[in-house]
Amino acid sequence: MTRTTSLHFEVHGPSDAAASVLLSSGLGGSAGFWQPQLGALIAAGHRVIAYDQRATGRSPGTLPDAYAIADMANDVREILDATKTARCHFAGHALGGLVGLQLALDTPERIASLVLVNAWSRPNPHSARCFDARLALLGAVGPRAYVEAQPIFLYPAAWCAAHAKRVADEVDHAFAHFPGEHTMRTRIAALRAFDIDARLRDIAAPTLVAAAKDDVLVPWTCSLRLADGLPNATLNLMAHGGHAHSVTEADAFNSTLLAFLSRASAPATSTVAA
Template sequence: MTALHYEVHGPSDAAATVLLSSGLGGSAGFWQPQLGALIAAGHRVIAYDQRGTGRSPAALPEAYAIADMANDVREILDATNTSHCHFAGHALGGLVGLQLALDAPSRIERLVLINAWSKPNPHSARCFDARLALLGAVGPRAYVEAQPIFLYPAAWCAAHAKRVADEVDHAFAHFPGEANMRARIAALRAFDIDARLAGIAAPTLVAAAKDDVLVPWTCSLRLTDGLPNATLNLMAHGGHAHSVTEADAFNSTLLAFLSRVDAPAPSPLPA
């Protein structure tokens, strides 16, 4: 198995480690808007390129699953001598966190889910059908050109046109290949742990934006209702990547959650 690329930031003797897991793009660079704030707050931070993306090249099997991605996180935690962490995941990364919380609950102290979900929904399925059709019929360049439409609000894209264009160029230059992209999308589309949410006891911040055009915010409401120790933070604007477009507001909420003192968590129900 090929090694995963990961980065460790901040003080080595920090009281807590925050592991960051990005969405479909898989890149550690997605979390640049959060790194400074987390380090300034005294956290040790681990970010990584997911297997089959960026600096973690690999040919993914067709049966690749979110559970395999959760195993990759355990590999990184072991490699960095991290017994447990706060886990923050965006979209697909949030699914990885949910899976890890089920498979190895002792490894997660707090869980942050950003525009994530517990089971498939027809709207997101339609979006992925369209994206895959574009990839197959036109190719990777058209696929990455469409990506900002799903990530960001239209007004933000217009106001940050050069930044968006640079991101598209970077995504195209580092495209992981059609087979890997199809395997990753198949993994997130197959993910369904809705019936097991009550078994996840970790304190959880569920963060969503109401104008997310890829994942309905009601998926986050469902997570909040199903998880026994969850808090919902709902923003009116910011899109699917509101941790980027509304970084200051998101970071404030994130740091407050990570520093919060909670009452003892309820015992999870049997899986």
């Protein structure tokens, strides 16, 4: 496949699939976040596109100070064009969900449906406090302390304890591939500035809003607000799983995801009056 973008992307599954699903991760930016979903999506017959966001992972680069969610949406359009994908089902986790909302506003013809995982439509004071603490840790102690704290915000405590080696390996990997303080601060500033709350009614795409009630970073009520504001939304709430419940409760999440994509991909039916 000819690559017309500097961003790293991967295309999985059948090239002649009827539907393409693009996966956009959260603050970490890595395509690898979606590993628990890849097998299920491919087995269901979907063509799947995953990518490393600009200046993260295998997508090198330096972000301008004013880099915004709208710029991240432009990056996704580059990938859609490079993969010759006219339209996709877009699944985004946290920051990735904001990118999907922006795409649905800017170029709705490219979005067949949205899956928003622990996302939001406007800033909230609790998440702001969490980001303030994380940035203070990054500035005062450095990247190692920052990534050591990351699982606290991603996963439930019991899950972290039960998967201690996996969590330790993830922390080591995150430290080894830390994108730099400027990149991290710029990406956090972009998500903190995002506010499309007044425009939710303009997004007509079928949307699955998925959240876990024990998410310690983003209150589940932000997802409730999304579901209430979007005109064609289905809300799925899990009691447990944390901010990354697509990882910690992958089987349950995948079942909900595939059922939604099946409905969203079904041909529209019309009734003609006799």
